[in-house]
Amino acid sequence: MTAPLHDTAAAETALPDVTADVPAKAIEGRSPGRIAWMRLKRDKVALAGGFVVILLILIAVLAPVLVHFLGHDPNEFHEDLIDPDLGTPKGAFGGISSDFLLGVEPTNGRDVFSRIVYGARISLLVAFLAALVSVVIGSVLGAVAGYMGGWVDSAISRLMDLLLAFPQLLFTIALVSVVPDSVWGLTGSGVRMGVLIVVIGFFGWPYIGRIVRGQTISLREREFVEAARSLGAGRLHILGRELLPNLVAPILVYTTLIIPTNILSEAALSFLGAGVKPPTPSWGKMLSDAVPIYQADPTYMVVPGVAIFITVLAFNLFGDGLRDALDPKGS
Numbered sequence: 001m002t003a004p005l006h007d008t009a010a011a012e013t014a015l016p017d018v019t020a021d022v023p024a025k026a027i028e029g030r031s032p033g034r035i036a037w038m039r040l041k042r043d044k045v046a047l048a049g050g051f052v053v054i055l056l057i058l059i060a061v062l063a064p065v066l067v068h069f070l071g072h073d074p075n076e077f078h079e080d081l082i083d084p085d086l087g088t089p090k091g092a093f094g095g096i097s098s099d100f101l102l103g104v105e106p107t108n109g110r111d112v113f114s115r116i117v118y119g120a121r122i123s124l125l126v127a128f129l130a131a132l133v134s135v136v137i138g139s140v141l142g143a144v145a146g147y148m149g150g151w152v153d154s155a156i157s158r159l160m161d162l163l164l165a166f167p168q169l170l171f172t173i174a175l176v177s178v179v180p181d182s183v184w185g186l187t188g189s190g191v192r193m194g195v196l197i198v199v200i201g202f203f204g205w206p207y208i209g210r211i212v213r214g215q216t217i218s219l220r221e222r223e224f225v226e227a228a229r230s231l232g233a234g235r236l237h238i239l240g241r242e243l244l245p246n247l248v249a250p251i252l253v254y255t256t257l258i259i260p261t262n263i264l265s266e267a268a269l270s271f272l273g274a275g276v277k278p279p280t281p282s283w284g285k286m287l288s289d290a291v292p293i294y295q296a297d298p299t300y301m302v303v304p305g306v307a308i309f310i311t312v313l314a315f316n317l318f319g320d321g322l323r324d325a326l327d328p329k330g331s
């Protein structure tokens with residue numbers, strides 16, 4: 001038997017409104033940076049790489065403190081720890097002990113730990129400054145080429161092709177051999193570091209320039225650019241205020257990926273004798289010095305080799321994770 005309609009309506013009216021006392025939840029927006037950070041946090045491998053990168057930077061910055069408490073002067077000889085007949089460190093694994101955490105160098109007995117720590121300063125400083133030179137030149141010229149088009153784009157693109165085909169390694173070696181020992185107040189290793197930064201950075205900008213050019217071409221016809229142009233904005237305003245802020249993500253990602261390449265370039269040039277001058281520590285120079293004696297003392301080659309490997313791997317892992325976080329569609 002069906003209940004009367006007025007009874008059903010009365011029953012519904014008598015029911016309490018359970019949603020009346022529930023506060024309305026405000027809709028919270030998320031910025032692109034926060035979304036990228038949430039994606040990055042889920043990538044444990046990238047976070048591990050980022051942690052190692054931060055640790056390496058701290059080691060380079062705090063090198064004097066670490067050497068004071070855990071090592072010895074990087075240029076101090078300890079010939080009493082070297083076998084006079086073989087020229088190799090006394091003891092196993094290159095003379096590793098509680099006093100010399102990574103052993104000592106063959107022939108002269110310098111502390112390997114101290115030279116590795118100070119060598120991190122050289123590698124990271126050259127890599128970061130060279131990356132800065134590449135990013136500044138590549139971002140500006142790439143954005144100009146992509147936005148202007150026409151003969152400007154053609155001229156900059158042909159310049160990129162020319163530099164990509166140029167023998168950077170041979171040019172650096174030749175340039176180091178003719179540069180004087182004192183330039184603009186810099187002497188010795190300072191001159192060599194300046195040459196490495198300029199050469200590596202200058203020949204590295206076409207790579208990022210191509211990426212920025214392609215991104216600029218895809219952005220220059222977007223609505224916000226057309227709106228700025230219709231309001232009378234000039235080319236410099238559109239490039240600086242509209243396009244470059246939207247290119248921060250790819251520029252940041254590529255910067256983290258170009259730094260390990262610069263580290264390898266510096267190590268290779270130091271290995272070939274075109275890097276910093278002795279006795280300034282350098283990972284590439286340590287590898288070069290280890291070549292004649294690696295069969296008798298492989299530890300001296302393994303330690304700087306592992307340092308380069310860990311550094312490059314950490315930057316690459318962090319760069320890959322950052323790329324996936326900032327541009328998940330492109331991964």
